Amino acid sequence: xxxxxxxxxxxxxxxxxxxxxxxxxxxxxxxxxxxxxxxxxxxxxxxxxxxxxxxxxxxxxxxxxxxxxxxxxxxxxxxxxxxxxxxxxxxxxxxxxxxxxxxxxxxxxxxxxxxxxxxxxxxxxxxxxxxxxxxxxxxxxxxxxxxxxxxxxxxxxxxxxxxxxxxxxxxxxxxxxxxxxxxxxxxxxxxxxxxxxxxxxxxxxxxxxxxxxxxxxxxxxxxxxxxxxxxxxxxxxxxx
Numbered sequence: 152x153x154x155x156x157x158x159x160x161x162x163x164x165x166x167x168x169x170x171x172x173x174x175x176x177x178x179x180x181x182x183x184x185x186x187x188x189x190x191x192x193x194x195x196x197x198x199x200x201x202x203x204x205x206x207x208x209x210x211x212x213x214x215x216x217x218x219x220x221x222x223x224x225x226x227x228x229x230x231x232x233x234x235x236x237x238x239x240x241x242x243x244x245x246x247x248x249x250x251x252x253x254x255x256x257x258x259x260x261x262x263x264x265x266x267x268x269x270x271x272x273x274x275x276x277x278x279x280x281x282x283x284x285x286x287x288x289x290x291x292x293x294x295x296x297x298x299x300x301x302x303x304x305x306x307x308x309x310x311x312x313x314x315x316x317x318x319x320x321x322x323x324x325x326x327x328x329x330x331x332x333x334x335x336x337x338x339x340x341x342x343x344x345x346x347x348x349x350x351x352x353x354x355x356x357x358x359x360x361x362x363x364x365x366x367x368x369x370x371x372x373x374x375x376x377x378x379x380x381x382x383x384x385x386x387x388x389x390x391x
Contacts, residue, residue: 174377176262177310181283184308187315187342192255194385199247201370202384204232210243210372218244218273218362218371233259233380236267236372244273245369250322251389254370257382260310266375271320272368274355275335279316279379283307292316292341294352302339302346313382314342321349321389323364331364 194200201209207225214222226240234243249272256269258279265281275294282291282305291307291314308314317340324333335352338345354364362368372381 172264174262174264177260181309183312184342186313187308189255189315189317189340189343190257190313191383192315194255195387198385198387199249200385201245201247202234202381204229204382207234207243209245209247211246212240213242213244213371215241216358216361218242218358219369227374230380233382234372235380236374236378238374238376238378240374242374243372245371247386248272248367248369249320249386249388250367252320253387253389254316254318254320254385256316256318256384257313258316258379259313260379262310262377265310265377265379267377267379268373268375269316269318270359270371270373271318271337272322272335272365273371274359274362274364274368275320275337275352276355276359276373277316277318277337277339279373281307281310283309290346292339292346294337294347294350302341303348304344304346306341306344306346308342316341317343322366325366335364 210225211221212223212225214220225243227237228235260281263281267279268276270276278289278293280289280291282288290302290305293302319338321336323331323335326332336349338349339347
């Protein structure tokens with residue numbers, strides 16, 4: 152396997168060859184894969200619960216290109232204890248901000264093509280794309296499309312099956328003058344399979360790059376034109 156290189160993070164792009172494909176809801180039952188060992192994991196002591204199936208109190212709607220500015224409450228919908236992305240309703244931003252952290256989030260795709268992601272500190276995106284049974288295109292759980300480096304494995308489950316992302320994130324470090332002394336790093340597990348191990352992250356580019364880097368920041372759940380669902384989202388802040 153090639154040595155993992157530093158990555159830069161940008162907005163997710165559709166799967167290769169699907170730029171103009173119409174969204175098709177999943178209706179067929181595909182062969183099941185083993186459930187993630189962390190599926191349904193309860194928040195441990197000290198965790199900040201960002202979604203427990205009841206409301207959107209921990210989130211606000213981002214204001215178009217002003218990612219850290221509130222444009223009112225969420226316009227997504229609640230469906231059987233999950234939050235469902237409403238296409239065109241924009242992304243959600245957490246009120247809470249974090250530095251070093253451990254993140255647990257569960258999601259499921261509802262059809263294809265799917266394009267979404269979880270932004271760490273509103274800057275570093277972990278992609279959510281429907282890649283079950285595929286070896287081309289953007290891998291689910293990858294870090295954007297500005298590097299040829301891919302995750303160490305493909306571990307996505309079929310549409311309509313719940314999946315997990317467990318992420319250990321180390322924020323960038325800065326000296327007293329504001330100069331960065333250490334880059335951000337992340338270890339990512341998709342459905343219990345390690346995709347990256349303490350991967351060094353380049354400064355974000357594209358839309359996220361306008362924010363620059365910082366010691367802390369919120370999470371963003373991306374709306375990018377396709378419905379999908381999230382549930383059981385919590386964060387354990389880590390002490391540097």
